[in-house]
Amino acid sequence: MLGVEGKAGKHGFGFSYGLLLISLIVYLSAWGYSSYAAEWGAKAEVPQIDPILKIIKGLRQYQRIRATFPHSFNEVEASVWKHPNPPSYSLGGRSVVVRNYYYLYTFISPTRSTLWAVPVGPSTEEANSYYLILTPDDREKWKGPAFDLKEAAALSGTPTYTQLALLGMIKQDSVRQQKK
Numbered sequence: 173m174l175g176v177e178g179k180a181g182k183h184g185f186g187f188s189y190g191l192l193l194i195s196l197i198v199y200l201s202a203w204g205y206s207s208y209a210a211e212w213g214a215k216a217e218v219p220q221i222d223p224i225l226k227i228i229k230g231l232r233q234y235q236r237i238r239a240t241f242p243h244s245f246n247e248v249e250a251s252v253w254k255h256p257n258p259p260s261y262s263l264g265g266r267s268v269v270v271r272n273y274y275y276l277y278t279f280i281s282p283t284r285s286t287l288w289a290v291p292v293g294p295s296t297e298e299a300n301s302y303y304l305i306l307t308p309d310d311r312e313k314w315k316g317p318a319f320d321l322k323e324a325a326a327l328s329g330t331p332t333y334t335q336l337a338l339l340g341m342i343k344q345d346s347v348r349q350q351k352k
Contacts, residue, residue, distance in 0.1 A: 219272035219291035219299040235308050240282035278329025283307055286329055291318045316341035
């Protein structure tokens with residue numbers, strides 16, 4: 173059938189195909205973004221142990237400056253880390269949660285302290301718990317499974333070797349730092 177101008181009416185199909193193409197592109201883009209956002213959110217929930225290296229470095233740096241380990245993270249924050257927005261420390265400055273790991277610090281003596289790193293959050297089964305005995309140039313490391321809430325609440329800053337074994341902690345190789 174001829175249009176008003178006398179030409180065949182094929183413009184309706186071209187517009188429909190263009191609209192179909194645009195809707196297909198929008199759908200695929202939305203699907204790709206939602207898949208990426210879901211994966212990114214799942215990765216954010218997995219506990220990440222990376223901050224423990226900064227914590228150990230800060231504790232040792234404080235020990236070198238003051239010739240004693242600090243009694244709390246607050247002392248390290250004030251003299252070494254100096255974050256513009258410091259994390260909220262609890263238990264008198266002895267504990268902090270960073271990247272879904274709960275860190276519990278205990279001062280033992282001027283040359284000895286301990287640090288627990290326990291995964292928290294919805295994806296704890298994907299991470300390990302760690303217990304470290306720190307000295308100025310040595311580190312004794314224990315590694316074990318993630319704890320449930322009851323076990324984590326009963327953690328001691330200075331557990332015995334028997335208590336560590338009952339928690340499923342296994343001693344790893346010691347790491348001795350080279351003096352510079």
